[in-house]
Amino acid sequence: MGVLQNTQIVLASRPVADIDPKAAFRTQKVSLSDELGPGEFLVKVLYVSLDPAMRGWMRDVRSYIRPVQIDEVMRSSDVAQVIKSNNKDYRVGELVRASCGWQEYQVLKPSEDVVKIKIFPGISPSSYLGVLGLTGLTAYFGMFEVGEIAAKGGPNCTVVVSGAAGATGSVAAQIAKHVFGCRVIGIAGSDDKCEYLVKELGLDVGLNYKSKTFFKDLCAATPKLIDIFFDNTGGDILDCCLRRIAFKGRIVVCGAISTYNDVVPKGPAYYSALITQRARMEGFIVFDYAKKYGKALEDMSNWIKEGKLKTRETVIHGLENAPEALVKLFKGENTGKMLVKVAEETTASRL
Amino acid sequence: MGVLQNTQIVLASRPVADIDPKAAFRTQKVSLSDELGPGEFLVKVLYVSLDPAMRGWMRDVRSYIRPVQIDEVMRSSDVAQVIKSNNKDYRVGELVRASCGWQEYQVLKPSEDVVKIKIFPGISPSSYLGVLGLTGLTAYFGMFEVGEIAAKGGPNCTVVVSGAAGATGSVAAQIAKHVFGCRVIGIAGSDDKCEYLVKELGLDVGLNYKSKTFFKDLCAATPKLIDIFFDNTGGDILDCCLRRIAFKGRIVVCGAISTYNDVVPKGPAYYSALITQRARMEGFIVFDYAKKYGKALEDMSNWIKEGKLKTRETVIHGLENAPEALVKLFKGENTGKMLVKVAEETTASRL
Numbered sequence: 003m004g005v006l007q008n009t010q011i012v013l014a015s016r017p018v019a020d021i022d023p024k025a026a027f028r029t030q031k032v033s034l035s036d037e038l039g040p041g042e043f044l045v046k047v048l049y050v051s052l053d054p055a056m057r058g059w060m061r062d063v064r065s066y067i068r069p070v071q072i073d074e075v076m077r078s079s080d081v082a083q084v085i086k087s088n089n090k091d092y093r094v095g096e097l098v099r100a101s102c103g104w105q106e107y108q109v110l111k112p113s114e115d116v117v118k119i120k121i122f123p124g125i126s127p128s129s130y131l132g133v134l135g136l137t138g139l140t141a142y143f144g145m146f147e148v149g150e151i152a153a154k155g156g157p158n159c160t161v162v163v164s165g166a167a168g169a170t171g172s173v174a175a176q177i178a179k180h181v182f183g184c185r186v187i188g189i190a191g192s193d194d195k196c197e198y199l200v201k202e203l204g205l206d207v208g209l210n211y212k213s214k215t216f217f218k219d220l221c222a223a224t225p226k227l228i229d230i231f232f233d234n235t236g237g238d239i240l241d242c243c244l245r246r247i248a249f250k251g252r253i254v255v256c257g258a259i260s261t262y263n264d265v266v267p268k269g270p271a272y273y274s275a276l277i278t279q280r281a282r283m284e285g286f287i288v289f290d291y292a293k294k295y296g297k298a299l300e301d302m303s304n305w306i307k308e309g310k311l312k313t314r315e316t317v318i319h320g321l322e323n324a325p326e327a328l329v330k331l332f333k334g335e336n337t338g339k340m341l342v343k344v345a346e347e348t349t350a351s352r353l
Numbered sequence: 354m355g356v357l358q359n360t361q362i363v364l365a366s367r368p369v370a371d372i373d374p375k376a377a378f379r380t381q382k383v384s385l386s387d388e389l390g391p392g393e394f395l396v397k398v399l400y401v402s403l404d405p406a407m408r409g410w411m412r413d414v415r416s417y418i419r420p421v422q423i424d425e426v427m428r429s430s431d432v433a434q435v436i437k438s439n440n441k442d443y444r445v446g447e448l449v450r451a452s453c454g455w456q457e458y459q460v461l462k463p464s465e466d467v468v469k470i471k472i473f474p475g476i477s478p479s480s481y482l483g484v485l486g487l488t489g490l491t492a493y494f495g496m497f498e499v500g501e502i503a504a505k506g507g508p509n510c511t512v513v514v515s516g517a518a519g520a521t522g523s524v525a526a527q528i529a530k531h532v533f534g535c536r537v538i539g540i541a542g543s544d545d546k547c548e549y550l551v552k553e554l555g556l557d558v559g560l561n562y563k564s565k566t567f568f569k570d571l572c573a574a575t576p577k578l579i580d581i582f583f584d585n586t587g588g589d590i591l592d593c594c595l596r597r598i599a600f601k602g603r604i605v606v607c608g609a610i611s612t613y614n615d616v617v618p619k620g621p622a623y624y625s626a627l628i629t630q631r632a633r634m635e636g637f638i639v640f641d642y643a644k645k646y647g648k649a650l651e652d653m654s655n656w657i658k659e660g661k662l663k664t665r666e667t668v669i670h671g672l673e674n675a676p677e678a679l680v681k682l683f684k685g686e687n688t689g690k691m692l693v694k695v696a697e698e699t700t701a702s703r704l
Contacts, residue, residue: 058629065629236625258625269620274587274609276636278409278416283634285627 008034011104011324013070016060020263021332023325026060027076027104034107038088044109045082047102048347049317050324051131052078052331052340053169054234057262066287075103076324079136081119081127082108083347095348097121099130104324106344114292125306127347132169132339133306133313134299140256140288141173141232142298148254148286149230155182160226162187162243165234166205167195169339170256173302173311174232175205180310184230187223189239191334198337203312211235217242227251235260237268244272247281255285263332314338359385362455362675364421367411371614372683374676377411378427378455385458389439395460396433398453399698400668401675402482403429403682403691404520405585408613417638426454427675430487432470432478433459434698446699448472450481455675457695465643476657478698483520483690484657484664485650491607491639492524492583493649499605499637500581506533511577513538513594516585517556518546520690521607524653524662525583526556531661535581538574540590542685549688554663562586568593578602586611588619595623598632606636614683665689 014028036044059070059077070077080102084092091112092098097119102108110116119130132138145151151161161178165171166188179186187207188199196208207223209216220242227248233240236258247253261267276283291298305311316336318327321344331340365379387395410428413420421428431453435443442463443449448470453459461467470481483489496502502512512529516522517539530537538558539550547559558574560567571593578599584591587609598604612618627634642649656662667687669678672695682691 066631241620255625255627257628261625267622267625269592269622269624271618271620273620273624273634274606274612274618274636276606276634277608277638278636280417280637280641281635283624283627284632285625285629286631287628290631 004036006034006036006107008032008105008107009321010075010106011321012073012075013060015072016062017263019265021057021060021325021329023329027325029322034109036086038086038109041089042109042111043084043087043089043092044107045098045100045102046085046107047080047082047105047321047344048097049081049128049131050078050104050321050342050344051080051135051137052324052328052342053137054257054259054262054331056328057332066289075105077101077103079131080344081130085348092118097127097130097347099135104321106321122303125303128315128317128339128341129313131341132315133173133302133311136288137169137339138173138302139291139295139298141170141177142302143288143291143294144170144232144254144256144286145174145177145230147291148284149232149252151178151182151184151230154229154252155184157183157185158226159184159229160187160224160248161185161230161232162189162220162224162228163232163234164189164211164239164243165257165259166190166199166208167337168234169313171232171234172203172313172338174256175199176203176311177305178230178232179203179205181305187220189235195337198314211239217245220246230254232256233258236270237261240270241272244270244275247275247279249279249281251279251281253281253283255283259332315341317341317343319343355387357385357387357458359383359456359458360672361426361457362672363424363426364411366423367413368614370616372408372411372676372680374680378676380673385460387437389437389460392440393460393462394435394438394440394443395458396449396451396453397436397458398431398433398456398672398695399448400432400479400482401429401455401672401693401695402431402486402488403675403679403693404488405608405610405613405682407679408683417640426456428452428454430482431695432481436699443469448478448481448698450486455672457672473654476654479666479668479690479692480664482692483666484524484653484662487639488520488690489524489653490642490646490649492521492528493653494639494642494645495521495583495605495607495637496525496528496581498642499635500583500603502529502533502535502581505580505603506535508534508536509577510535510580511538511575511599512536512581512583513540513571513575513579513597514583514585515540515562515590515594516608516610517541517550517559518688519585520664522583522585523554523664523689525607526550527554527662528656529581529583530554530556532656538571540586546688549665562590568596571597581605583607584609587621588612591621592623595621595626598626598630600630600632602630602632604632604634606634610683666692668692668694670694
């Protein structure tokens with residue numbers, strides 16, 4: 003039996019507006035006994051997922067999940083490796099996805115929240131926080147269940163995705179483009195990202211929302227208006243897309259990252275286009291589709307193999323940099339999935 | 354053959370924000386020959402309907418119907434009486450509903466837009482602009498098709514209606530209460546109206562949105578949150594209801610009268626509740642359900658006879674007062690349907 007020094011980052015105070023990482027979080031070292039009860043196993047965290055939804059978890063309001071409490075380890079979805087085990091189903095060296103949060107080690111028991119990672123060629127463990135994690139599943143179910151792309155998709159269907167260079171947006175946009183053959187316009191925050199959307203991901207158009215001619219460009223790119231708008235950002239982009247929404251158009255409200263730091267966000271001024279265009283705006287949470295994850299992951303794995311789904315990651319090194327990395331996510335400094343690498347995977351030969 | 358002096362009110366300029374009735378409209382007298390072509394008939398307008406949607410028609414933007422043009426007679430739905438006819442299906446003395454607009458006379462031909470009014474006991478001709486007109490149909494299809502009340506309704510279903518003392522809201526609220534037995538909270542702009550909602554229409558609660566304790570009162574009235582919000586007003590009321598929306602709740606976006614005079618309206622700041630509560634916000638236009646009008650009017654006529662649907666009208670006398678009456682509608686000075694009475698019906702004995 004031994005005792006580990008476990009570094010944790012806890013929520014120190016609730017930010018009112020923008021996150022000040024020094025005020026919002028506190029690092030602490032605690033002792034963790036590696037003594038395991040029946041069925042338990044000890045993991046070390048390899049990757050921490052950073053997600054826009056985290057801003058909501060820091061807020062003390064009614065939501066789909068209880069808020070992170072003050073002095074509690076910041077919640078996150080992680081990829082972790084089993085380093086000691088009292089459970090024959092979770093052997094030393096194996097990888098799991100679990101909500102360990104922002105810390106180095108955790109003792110786990112089997113639960114719905116702990117998912118074993120299947121390793122197959124060409125797919126990195128960190129993919130299980132991205133395209134094969136909740137991020138990718140969010141894109142999948144948003145497009146299928148809320149956007150109803152299986153019924154609406156095709157060459158006559160115009161799809162616009164905001165945050166299109168981000169982890170969820172890039173998957174949503176590629177499903178619309180390469181699985182359903184829609185006309186797909188991706189919106190992002192830099193010319194480099196827009197180039198990535200078109201040249202790398204194969205979208206029809208990439209639009210920089212920071213451009214002065216953004217709304218004009220959006221109009222030019224959507225001559226037949228917008229049938230499905232998959233929105234990750236909210237704010238002015240949502241308003242622009244409401245002004246271009248088609249008859250019976252769908253707005254998949256996946257996220258609203260541009261507003262998450264606002265005390266009272268600016269709502270979509272043009273929402274009454276929902277009336278004139280008989281359009282629908284609908285939100286969702288990926289957890290509601292848990293029973294369908296298997297089929298979704300099978301589809302997505304196949305699309306990756308077929309080259310229909312490409313992904314990128316922005317990896318920040320060191321758990322201590324997680325607070326700063328979260329701030330960077332809200333500034334849009336990532337392309338694709340934003341991750342913090344906490345530790346190296348221990349390879350089989352060294353176990 | 355004769356010539357009639359026909360008073361018309363035309364759109365003189367497009368209001369930018371609040372309607373200044375003197376600037377926005379102009380009255381003119383034109384000569385109208387009563388000579389009729391084949392199948393034509395001459396009507397005199399009895400009642401003009403005033404509707405929040407008119408504000409949108411005055412705006413030169415993409416919408417569900419073309420804008421009223423400058424110098425064109427202001428569009429409205431009217432009840433009119435045939436006073437001369439060249440068509441055996443439209444006899445002198447009969448009543449029709451048609452879009453004659455703000456004028457005294459018009460020569461009509463049969464069209465989809467001209468609907469003969471069936472007279473039956475206890476129902477006034479003006480009802481064909483209210484509960485048995487587009488207003489009532491709007492309430493009906495909003496509740497059934499968008500709110501899906503037939504699937505969701507019942508004693509465990511909490512329904513909130515804004516503009517509940519208005520023409521559409523009062524019908525929507527009574528359908529939820531007396532046809533489906535829901536818990537129904539009506540929102541209106543005065544204590545008198547709230548009393549009317551509870552004592553006269555039989556709703557569970559009437560809430561005055563001008564009260565300082567409105568949000569607190571709404572919370573107290575919706576202990577099980579809001580399953581269906583039928584919204585006629587938008588603005589702060591919409592935000593309050595978003596904050597109380599239930600899991601999988603529906604927001605039927607019928608209108609947004611509180612915002613129609615705004616240059617750039619304030620959007621719903623709390624729309625991200627759509628995400629956390631997996632809720633849906635959807636707009637509609639009654640015209641899309643034209644094929645189902647027959648069944649709807651039969652249902653509504655029955656509910657009137659059974660005492661399940663009660664209505665009130667606010668009648669302003671004189672076509673010349675139509676512009677001021679429209680302004681009053683936006684100030685919420687009406688209870689129930691807002692109408693302008695233009696002329697007396699000529700009774701059979703005098704024809």
